[in-house]
Amino acid sequence: MSVNPMHRRYLSIACPLLLPFCLAAAWALAGASSARAADPTAPTRERPTPAPRTVIAALGRVEPLSEEIRIAAAMTGRLAEVLLDEGQPVTRGQVVATLENADHLARVQEAQANVAIAQAALERVINGARPSEREEAAAAVGEAQAHLTRAERELARQTGLAQKRLGSGQDLDNVGSARDVAQAQLARARARLAVVDSPARADEQARAEAELALAQARLAVARALYEKSFVRSPIDGVVLRRFRRAGEQVTEMGDTPILAVGDLAHLRVRAEVDEADIALLRVGQDAYVQADAYGERRFPGRVGRIGSLMGRKQVLSDDPAERKDTRVLEVLIDLEPGLALPAGLRVDAYIVIESSG
Numbered sequence: 001m002s003v004n005p006m007h008r009r010y011l012s013i014a015c016p017l018l019l020p021f022c023l024a025a026a027w028a029l030a031g032a033s034s035a036r037a038a039d040p041t042a043p044t045r046e047r048p049t050p051a052p053r054t055v056i057a058a059l060g061r062v063e064p065l066s067e068e069i070r071i072a073a074a075m076t077g078r079l080a081e082v083l084l085d086e087g088q089p090v091t092r093g094q095v096v097a098t099l100e101n102a103d104h105l106a107r108v109q110e111a112q113a114n115v116a117i118a119q120a121a122l123e124r125v126i127n128g129a130r131p132s133e134r135e136e137a138a139a140a141v142g143e144a145q146a147h148l149t150r151a152e153r154e155l156a157r158q159t160g161l162a163q164k165r166l167g168s169g170q171d172l173d174n175v176g177s178a179r180d181v182a183q184a185q186l187a188r189a190r191a192r193l194a195v196v197d198s199p200a201r202a203d204e205q206a207r208a209e210a211e212l213a214l215a216q217a218r219l220a221v222a223r224a225l226y227e228k229s230f231v232r233s234p235i236d237g238v239v240l241r242r243f244r245r246a247g248e249q250v251t252e253m254g255d256t257p258i259l260a261v262g263d264l265a266h267l268r269v270r271a272e273v274d275e276a277d278i279a280l281l282r283v284g285q286d287a288y289v290q291a292d293a294y295g296e297r298r299f300p301g302r303v304g305r306i307g308s309l310m311g312r313k314q315v316l317s318d319d320p321a322e323r324k325d326t327r328v329l330e331v332l333i334d335l336e337p338g339l340a341l342p343a344g345l346r347v348d349a350y351i352v353i354e355s356s357g
Helices: 005-038 102-127 131-163 169-197 202-227 275-280
Strands: 055-064 069-071 077-082 095-099 230-232 237-242 259-262 267-274 286-290 299-312 327-335 346-352
Touching: 055 275, 055 327, 095 259, 102 202, 131 169, 267 275, 267 299, 267 346, 275 327, 286 327, 327 346
Parallel strands: none
Antiparallel strands: 055 267, 055 346, 069 259, 077 095, 095 230, 237 259, 267 327, 286 299, 286 346, 299 327
């Protein structure tokens, strides 16, 4: 390899000047080696031992212990009213929104009327005829009996006249026919009275009971559909977000949530621990979190659950050089009750490995 003439000139000047310093350094190193060889017990300078780790640091977000629950309607329809706004408290079972439901209310009222009709029909079968109907049937029997008695007397009279040859055969035949008609009328009246006084037939009562059960089932279906028009909260908590307003269309598919609620009385932090630290995690470890908005204040808690599935980071810091493909494990830190922190706040979480005291 050729050397530039200018570089060759610099080397020829610099080497004689640096030679004394190089020789002095070599003699010093040789002397130190000789002294260590001559006295093996001479103390040597050791590297400092790094301080043991006491905490695992991770990024996380504050969330309600109940998590964020998005409330949607159980049926497709148009919102008539959304009763709550963000930040307002809500109780379990409270109506938070209603859908337009006039048609469902009308179906409920119609089903209620059909149940009343079926109930009345069953009671009529069970109770039988009314007292007035029984009295009317008994009076008809008495009237038919009186007609028969009169017909029999007339027949006896005509028979006596015929025997004395004082009456005609035609009159005797007419009176006999009238007596037969009176007997038939009496039999019909007695049959009617028996029907009125008789108990309900098993098949008639079973039919009436089945019609009542069918009407009640249809009423239950109508009420269930009507009830779906009222959207209720599944938990006690606070409204975290409001997604819809009156007049908007919603469906039961869950893609059109109306409100998001959460129980802010009990908070936790969903922290993401780097895969290099997961062997140090234990359920029940003490922990605390800090947030820039609260300065150096520490919010204590305890590791409540350790995830079992690795994943990519979801909570990122403001450092543009931060790696986003890091593998992490989710850890849930239950904060002490009574702490007031907004849901979604990004925090620095610290899990205590061992006590520093």
